[in-house]
Amino acid sequence: MIWKAPCPTPNPRSRVSLSFLKVVPMSVASPGLPADLLPADLLSELSALLGERLSLNEAVRDQHGRDESYHAPAPPDAVAFVRSTEEVVAVVRACATRRVPIIPFGAGTSLEGHVAALRGGVCLDLSGMNAILAVRAEDMDATVQAGVTRKQLNNDLRATGLFFPIDPGADATLGGMASTRASGTNAVRYGTMREAVVALTVVTPQGEVIRTGSRARKSAAGYDLTRLYVGSEGTLGIITEVTVRLHGIPEKVMSAVCPFPTVADAVNTVIETIQAGVPIARVEFLNARQMEAVNRYSKLDHAVTPTLFFEFHGSPAHVDEQVEMVKACAEGHGGLDFQWTATPEERDRLWAARHTAYYAALALRPGAKGFSSDVCVPISRLADCLVETQADLDQSPVLTTVVGHVGDGNFHVLFVVDPDNPDEMAEAKRLNSRIVARALAMEGTCTGEHGIGHGKMSSLEDEHGEALAVMRRLKQALDPDDVLNPGKIVRL
Amino acid sequence: MIWKAPCPTPNPRSRVSLSFLKVVPMSVASPGLPADLLPADLLSELSALLGERLSLNEAVRDQHGRDESYHAPAPPDAVAFVRSTEEVVAVVRACATRRVPIIPFGAGTSLEGHVAALRGGVCLDLSGMNAILAVRAEDMDATVQAGVTRKQLNNDLRATGLFFPIDPGADATLGGMASTRASGTNAVRYGTMREAVVALTVVTPQGEVIRTGSRARKSAAGYDLTRLYVGSEGTLGIITEVTVRLHGIPEKVMSAVCPFPTVADAVNTVIETIQAGVPIARVEFLNARQMEAVNRYSKLDHAVTPTLFFEFHGSPAHVDEQVEMVKACAEGHGGLDFQWTATPEERDRLWAARHTAYYAALALRPGAKGFSSDVCVPISRLADCLVETQADLDQSPVLTTVVGHVGDGNFHVLFVVDPDNPDEMAEAKRLNSRIVARALAMEGTCTGEHGIGHGKMSSLEDEHGEALAVMRRLKQALDPDDVLNPGKIVRL
Numbered sequence: 001m002i003w004k005a006p007c008p009t010p011n012p013r014s015r016v017s018l019s020f021l022k023v024v025p026m027s028v029a030s031p032g033l034p035a036d037l038l039p040a041d042l043l044s045e046l047s048a049l050l051g052e053r054l055s056l057n058e059a060v061r062d063q064h065g066r067d068e069s070y071h072a073p074a075p076p077d078a079v080a081f082v083r084s085t086e087e088v089v090a091v092v093r094a095c096a097t098r099r100v101p102i103i104p105f106g107a108g109t110s111l112e113g114h115v116a117a118l119r120g121g122v123c124l125d126l127s128g129m130n131a132i133l134a135v136r137a138e139d140m141d142a143t144v145q146a147g148v149t150r151k152q153l154n155n156d157l158r159a160t161g162l163f164f165p166i167d168p169g170a171d172a173t174l175g176g177m178a179s180t181r182a183s184g185t186n187a188v189r190y191g192t193m194r195e196a197v198v199a200l201t202v203v204t205p206q207g208e209v210i211r212t213g214s215r216a217r218k219s220a221a222g223y224d225l226t227r228l229y230v231g232s233e234g235t236l237g238i239i240t241e242v243t244v245r246l247h248g249i250p251e252k253v254m255s256a257v258c259p260f261p262t263v264a265d266a267v268n269t270v271i272e273t274i275q276a277g278v279p280i281a282r283v284e285f286l287n288a289r290q291m292e293a294v295n296r297y298s299k300l301d302h303a304v305t306p307t308l309f310f311e312f313h314g315s316p317a318h319v320d321e322q323v324e325m326v327k328a329c330a331e332g333h334g335g336l337d338f339q340w341t342a343t344p345e346e347r348d349r350l351w352a353a354r355h356t357a358y359y360a361a362l363a364l365r366p367g368a369k370g371f372s373s374d375v376c377v378p379i380s381r382l383a384d385c386l387v388e389t390q391a392d393l394d395q396s397p398v399l400t401t402v403v404g405h406v407g408d409g410n411f412h413v414l415f416v417v418d419p420d421n422p423d424e425m426a427e428a429k430r431l432n433s434r435i436v437a438r439a440l441a442m443e444g445t446c447t448g449e450h451g452i453g454h455g456k457m458s459s460l461e462d463e464h465g466e467a468l469a470v471m472r473r474l475k476q477a478l479d480p481d482d483v484l485n486p487g488k489i490v491r492l
Numbered sequence: 493m494i495w496k497a498p499c500p501t502p503n504p505r506s507r508v509s510l511s512f513l514k515v516v517p518m519s520v521a522s523p524g525l526p527a528d529l530l531p532a533d534l535l536s537e538l539s540a541l542l543g544e545r546l547s548l549n550e551a552v553r554d555q556h557g558r559d560e561s562y563h564a565p566a567p568p569d570a571v572a573f574v575r576s577t578e579e580v581v582a583v584v585r586a587c588a589t590r591r592v593p594i595i596p597f598g599a600g601t602s603l604e605g606h607v608a609a610l611r612g613g614v615c616l617d618l619s620g621m622n623a624i625l626a627v628r629a630e631d632m633d634a635t636v637q638a639g640v641t642r643k644q645l646n647n648d649l650r651a652t653g654l655f656f657p658i659d660p661g662a663d664a665t666l667g668g669m670a671s672t673r674a675s676g677t678n679a680v681r682y683g684t685m686r687e688a689v690v691a692l693t694v695v696t697p698q699g700e701v702i703r704t705g706s707r708a709r710k711s712a713a714g715y716d717l718t719r720l721y722v723g724s725e726g727t728l729g730i731i732t733e734v735t736v737r738l739h740g741i742p743e744k745v746m747s748a749v750c751p752f753p754t755v756a757d758a759v760n761t762v763i764e765t766i767q768a769g770v771p772i773a774r775v776e777f778l779n780a781r782q783m784e785a786v787n788r789y790s791k792l793d794h795a796v797t798p799t800l801f802f803e804f805h806g807s808p809a810h811v812d813e814q815v816e817m818v819k820a821c822a823e824g825h826g827g828l829d830f831q832w833t834a835t836p837e838e839r840d841r842l843w844a845a846r847h848t849a850y851y852a853a854l855a856l857r858p859g860a861k862g863f864s865s866d867v868c869v870p871i872s873r874l875a876d877c878l879v880e881t882q883a884d885l886d887q888s889p890v891l892t893t894v895v896g897h898v899g900d901g902n903f904h905v906l907f908v909v910d911p912d913n914p915d916e917m918a919e920a921k922r923l924n925s926r927i928v929a930r931a932l933a934m935e936g937t938c939t940g941e942h943g944i945g946h947g948k949m950s951s952l953e954d955e956h957g958e959a960l961a962v963m964r965r966l967k968q969a970l971d972p973d974d975v976l977n978p979g980k981i982v983r984l
Binding site (some may be wrong): 380452463466 | 679687700716769869900901948
């Protein structure tokens with residue numbers, strides 16, 4: 001029962017091992033060593049197609065069978081490093097005709113076992129498809145290959161005055177973000193991948209290449225295929241290109257941190273802000289333990305108390321208006337000490353601290369793994385949900401932190417656990433079940449942005465009931481042989 | 493070749509006949525007169541269930557087989573006036589087990605033959621399901637039965653300080669609006685039904701009742717069933733309840749009309765406004781002929797020239813900022829004469845004139861029918877698209893007007909036609925084909941908001957190509973016997 005005891009000093013190795021997941025050591029690819037479980041003719045077909053870009057190397061396969069969570073790794077039998085939609089078609093056709101599973105892989109930063117090769121098969125690594133195909137500033141959209149990461153896109157946009165707002169903590173690929181319907185700190189103002197994706201290029205398990213939509217801002221042209229593939233986690237088709245909406249960089253940006261006496265005070269400030277219709281760009285909650293982790297990891301010295309991080313976007317006058325309204329909401333809840341960032345560098349440092357909150361929490365206990373809840377509830381229920389959850393956590397020996405995109409009603413309890421300790425895992429899962437049940441009872445969802453993978457399939461059933469049968473019919477219709485990322489979202 | 497000659501005075505009867513479509517004359521229901529084409533046991537089952545709310549009356553059936561467009565009517569064999577989700581389940585089960593088509597019906601205001609009973613069957617009239625089930629001001633959402641109309645909802649919201657922004661011209665039902673992925677003048681700021689719908693209750697052709705989502709603002713919980721049913725035009729399931737997002741009534745609202753020298757001047761003003769990131773609430777284009785129609789129909793005296801209608805929402809300071817930016821854009825294009833509405837009544841009169849533009853155009857030629865194009869293109873292509881289209885129209889003898897939700901890149905050419913004149917119809921269809929082909933070549937869509945029905949199925953094929961096969965698989969999976977609104981969107 002000492003799981004909660006944090007490590008006295010942060011261990012930098014935890015960061016090293018995480019970044020390793022994103023490295024693709026091409027030199028270790030070793031075609032010519034057929035995996036026992038794949039048909040020999042499939043391997044020779046893929047090898048002829050990809051040459052050294054087909055890897056059977058154990059380290060490469062291991063990397064591709066795990067994500068950034070506590071879920072047990074499940075390596076694929078081979079990894080195909082593809083470079084084009086045409087190569088994806090060829091790999092998919094070769095595998096699908098032999099009913100060999102295909103698991104798409106971007107940056108490996110998902111959190112629910114999305115990339116685990118539960119039934120073996122070929123991992124389709126799309127990270128080499130990293131070309132930015134078009135940036136159309138005049139239409140405020142861009143088309144990229146699926147392996148482009150959000151930071152890469154934003155770097156590329158620097159000269160345009162535009163930016164791409166969706167920002168999960170990790171530097172995920174846009175294909176991966178579309179696949180999990182990801183969001184992040186800006187969603188309260190700019191929406192999630194559901195709103196950001198304009199159109200997709202998708203390879204079906206039948207090897208067709210389809211374009212799910214046009215570049216028009218709106219359309220009533222038949223079934224919404226774009227939204228069907230967004231969030232489908234590679235189980236219905238392989239996303240190879242993504243067209244996304246961009247936004248103008250605001251004239252003025254202001255960021256602040258404000259400590260609060262209690263969890264309820266912080267959350268009620270957020271609720272009032274949203275209900276007042278303030279178009280706040282970011283409003284993030286961190287509980288006391290998470291603030292402690294962030295201080296250590298990012299070498300900051302904020303008060304160790306429930307805290308909100310704010311950001312405001314707009315014209316100077318409009319930002320000033322928003323700030324005044326939010327300060328008035330905060331004041332009523334003991335939020336008096338707004339610390340404003342003075343420079344863009346200070347602001348970047350603040351948000352980097354927020355974006356590394358997950359790694360900061362893991363660094364509290366070197367060697368531990370992360371297990372993150374992801375519930376999202378209607379905003380009116382958020383205070384109840386978070387206060388009850390915090391009370392649960394306070395009574396448990398498991399080491400946890402809490403962060404939240406609270407403007408959306410979404411928060412994460414991060415369990416910092418040793419997956420090899422069954423008692424600890426059982427306790428974490430018990431707490432997580434209570435959190436999910438509480439959110440569902442409040443008309444919320446079991447996952448705001450992480451997706452289902454194989455880690456949340458029973459929660460999906462609790463949430464959707466009979467609708468799960470409809471999801472199963474969709475999977476059956478589009479991937480009848482269950483070759484695309486099998487064992488995720490629904491089982492056939 | 494006198495099709496263009498407008499009638500010297502507007503004929504009020506055209507309005508009367510349109511409103512007639514929305515009247516449900518319950519007294520004419522005549523159960524006991526079995527339609528020849530329906531199985532007798534089905535009729536007795538439905539009659540036992542609904543009593544007088546099952547109608548075989550010819551006038552009632554005729555009303556339910558047509559919409560507000562030029563499409564030939566196709567009456568159903570019976571009309572079932574349902575009152576609850578349970579009744580929908582019972583009717584669907586009774587019909588589906590006998591493979592009898594079921595066609596959902598709201599206000600009958602669609603424009604692409606959506607409600608035509610192409611293969612006979614039972615029309616499911618949901619207009620009696622008009623209860624507002626919950627308004628949750630604190631979460632800015634509402635749940636309504638499918639037959640609630642947008643005006644009814646907004647009337648109900650009056651005391652809350654909230655409003656529902658989606659406003660197709662007609663007072664459509666929310667079930668119908670969800671089914672066609674409708675939008676309207678506010679979409680440039682507030683989005684379409686794609687963004688507005690939070691969750692749906694849907695009856696499947698198997699008679700299951702599913703809930704497609706929770707009330708959380710965002711979710712990554714499996715396939716996006718909400719977005720799948722939004723825009724599916726009753727072909728995949730029957731929407732019986734709709735949960736929608738609401739918005740705060742803005743502190744300040746300002747509306748104006750501004751005439752422009754040319755179509756290009758007006759449209760370029762809009763393009764610059766959107767590219768500058770001005771969060772304009774409404775920006776509507778009307779060409780000279782449409783202004784003439786609006787002046788006559790709504791007894792106004794605006795200049796008969798390409799014109800923009802504007803609306804700005806926000807705090808007083810923020811509205812002033814937006815107005816200054818838009819005036820600067822307009823000035824560069826000869827848009828100097830902004831006429832501001834001074835009172836809420838004047839503003840309502842202005843927007844009523846815009847919302848009745850379709851009826852105003854029809855009133856130019858009494859007895860004529862409307863045939864509306866609905867293309868939507870990326871904003872950078874809008875000026876080219878509209879200018880080339882206007883040149884086409886100027887060279888044709890067909891009477892047309894043009895209106896557009898131009899902030900979205902969406903506009904309608906309204907052909908005011910005699911459907912019984914084959915030459916005229918052929919010319920209108922030739923022009924329409926050119927408009928659609930032009931929009932698709934510009935990476936746009938054949939329909940921004942009206943949907944496919946059976947009127948745009950060939951355009952859908954042109955637009956989606958191979959993706960149509962995926963749509964067909966979805967229909968096949970969810971409605972394998974093709975009983976729900978058959979012959980719309982895709983053919984099995």
